[in-house]
Amino acid sequence: MSDSLLNVHIQHTLQTVHGKMPMEITLSLPKGQILAITGPSGAGKTTLLRQIAGLLTPENGRIAFGSEVWFDSAEQKAISPQLRNVGFVFQDYALFPHLTVEENLFFGLKKGSDKSIVDALLRATDLSNLADRKPNQLSGGQQQRVALARALVRKPALMLLDEPFAALDYDMRYHLQDMLLKFHRQHQLTMIIVTHDIGEIFRLADQVAIIENGKIARQGTPAEVYAHEQSQTGDFVIFGEVLSCVSHADQLLVSALVENKVRQLTLPLDLAPEMIPGNTFTLRYPMDSARVMLIRH
Ligand SMILES: Nc1ncnc2c1ncn2[C@@H]1O[C@H](COP(=O)(O)OP(=O)(O)OP(=O)(O)O)[C@@H](O)[C@H]1O
Numbered sequence: 001m002s003d004s005l006l007n008v009h010i011q012h013t014l015q016t017v018h019g020k021m022p023m024e025i026t027l028s029l030p031k032g033q034i035l036a037i038t039g040p041s042g043a044g045k046t047t048l049l050r051q052i053a054g055l056l057t058p059e060n061g062r063i064a065f066g067s068e069v070w071f072d073s074a075e076q077k078a079i080s081p082q083l084r085n086v087g088f089v090f091q092d093y094a095l096f097p098h099l100t101v102e103e104n105l106f107f108g109l110k111k112g113s114d115k116s117i118v119d120a121l122l123r124a125t126d127l128s129n130l131a132d133r134k135p136n137q138l139s140g141g142q143q144q145r146v147a148l149a150r151a152l153v154r155k156p157a158l159m160l161l162d163e164p165f166a167a168l169d170y171d172m173r174y175h176l177q178d179m180l181l182k183f184h185r186q187h188q189l190t191m192i193i194v195t196h197d198i199g200e201i202f203r204l205a206d207q208v209a210i211i212e213n214g215k216i217a218r219q220g221t222p223a224e225v226y227a228h229e230q231s232q233t234g235d236f237v238i239f240g241e242v243l244s245c246v247s248h249a250d251q252l253l254v255s256a257l258v259e260n261k262v263r264q265l266t267l268p269l270d271l272a273p274e275m276i277p278g279n280t281f282t283l284r285y286p287m288d289s290a291r292v293m294l295i296r297h
Contacts (some may be wrong), residue, residue, distance in 0.1 A: 004028035004143070005190055006158060010061035010071075014044055014214055023047065023214030029207070032188040036195055036205035036222070043211045045194045049160045053088050054081035065158065082282075087151030091163040094147065095135040101146050102131040108153040121149040125179065141172035148176065152183060161193040165200065167261055170278030177203055198226070198280040199241030202259055223259060237284050245275040249264075256281075 006029040014021040023044045029035050037045050037202050050056040052063060053071065057201050063071040064087075069236055071078045095104050103106035105118045122128045125145040135143055144164060151159060162178075166171040177200060183189060195201060202222045209219040218225050226239050232251075240263070247269060254265040254275050267275065267283075 003030055005031040005066055006018065006052070007064045008052060008064070010048070010058040010063065012044075012047065012051070012058045012060075012214075016042060025211070025216060026215070027209060027216065027219070029190060029192070030113045031190055032184075034184065034191045034193065034204050034207045036193050036208040038195060038201060038208060039211035039217070044214045045211055046162055048087070048211070049162055049192065049194060052158075053086050054084050055088075056081065063273060085154070085156050087156030087159045089144075089147050089151045089159070089161045089164045091166055095143060095150070096195040097135050100132050100134055101127055101138070104135070104150050105153050106144055108150045110154055117153055117155070121153055124183075133149050140166050141176070144168060144172075144176060145179075148180070152187075153163055155187065157190065159191040160190065161187050163194050163196070164292045165198060166196070172199055172279075173197075173200070173278070180204065192196060197241075198222075198282070202239065203257075237282065239282050242275050242279045242281065244276050245272070245279055246274065 006027075008024045008028070010023070010088055014023050025044070025048055027035070037048065039045060047056065051058045055190055058071065058073070060073045061071070062069070068079075069075070069077060070084050075175065081256075084144040096107060099107060102118065102122065103143075105121060106115075110116065111113065120126075122131055125148065127142070127145055129147065130138060130142060138146065147178070148164070165176055170178070180191075183206065184191065193200075193204060205221065205222055208222050208225050208226065210217045227243075234254070238258055240258040243255040243262065245252055245254045250274055252265075252267045252269055252272055254267055256263055256265055265283075
């Protein structure tokens with residue numbers, strides 16, 4: 001696609017516990033868009049991010065970013081990760097343990113660039129008071145804020161985030177998603193985020209791609225992709241994130257975030273163990289009965 005900033009076509013052989021699995025992915029991403037990648041464990045999501053970042057060389061294919069060719073097997077070209085303008089945030093933060101918060105950020109800064117961005121990012125991520133601390137003196141949420149700030153300090157043209165908020169509680173996840181959206185709007189960041197959290201997909205992503213067995217099984221806007229299941233069965237399917245849940249008489253009254261709107265749902269009591277704030281859920285209302293089912297992934 002000519003208006004896409006990132007164009008990826010890769011082929012690779014994944015070595016899984018069940019043997020070899022061919023991976024083949026084609027995707028393109030316009031400037032300023034957020035693509036969520038989701039799918040079962042072992043499908044190839046992290047591998048794809050590593051290939052785009054240049055940490056792993058695909059066997060075949062081409063990765064182009066604007067006018068730059070980052071990888072082209074036909075030309076035997078693979079430029080190093082340092083020369084790709086990419087910020088990478090891992091699930092396990094990957095901070096330098098011997099450096100303070102501020103030093104971790106300075107480490108990411110390109111030589112000769114304006115140092116004021118470090119202060120600006122420390123303020124934006126509420127880390128100014130913690131600038132002199134080492135990572136082991138920080139909570140998980142604080143460490144992840146440092147990891148985000150460190151990736152942003154280089155003003156990357158492309159941000160790659162691998163399940164960045166998976167280990168965090170609901171409030172912190174929400175806070176950091178919000179912060180990420182602010183950065184995204186301010187800097188027109190182009191991003192790919194790997195996540196298993198449907199609430200996160202609906203809140204952040206313009207596009208979502210479901211990867212299964214090394215291939216894109218479905219792709220589109222979150223509403224399109226998740227409506228697919230609905231159109232196949234004729235049932236009414238909703239995806240949401242629990243905000244609060246109380247039981248009243250013989251029912252559960254659930255406030256949930258559904259497609260970025262807060263909705264009130266009245267559900268059977270037996271769903272109580274799943275309706276915990278921060279949990280995501282998929283509910284199916286069959287057209288021919290009043291039953292409500294929880295679909296487990
Ligand atoms: N460099 C590599 N070369 C070949 N196969 C690999 C390589 N790295 C990982 N794999 C294998 O590819 C498969 C996909 O791994 P990957 O980490 O990309 O999955 P994932 O979709 O990110 O899973 P999860 O959701 O559990 O993080 C795994 O079976 C893994 O063992």
